Amino acid sequence: LELSSPGIKRPLTMPQQYRKNVGRTLRVRYQDDEDEEEIVVGDLTNADDEMIELELPSAERLRLPYTAITQARIELPW
Structure with a gap:
């Protein structure tokens, strides 16, 4: 059984997505x-x-x- 969180690897595209992720590490x-x-x-x-x-x-x-940003994703710790 594999569990995943939908969208965790999806690129950030809108300002509200960035605001929601303040404090996280991004690539x-x-x-x-x-x-x-x-x-x-x-x-x-x-x-x-x-x-x-x-x-x-x-x-x-x-x-x-x-x-200036062409792609941004949350950098997962694992």
């Missing part, structure tokens, strides 16, 4: 200022209607507008 793929694709993993510390803020393992804070 985010985004376009940087030079149009290069970057991938970061960090704790979601804030989310409003325009952007998110992640705290990276280096303690750096990264603010990303939703328009």
Whole structure:
């Protein structure tokens, strides 16, 4: 018997999904200022209607507008 939670691996797409997951660790793929694709993993510390803020393992804070994010998922601990 296998149990799963529907949608746990589904990408986050709407601001309310990000707000609901403040405090969780996310893996985010985004376009940087030079149009290069970057991938970061960090704790979601804030989310409003325009952007998110992640705290990276280096303690750096990264603010990303939703328009720069190409994919974001909850990083599962296992």
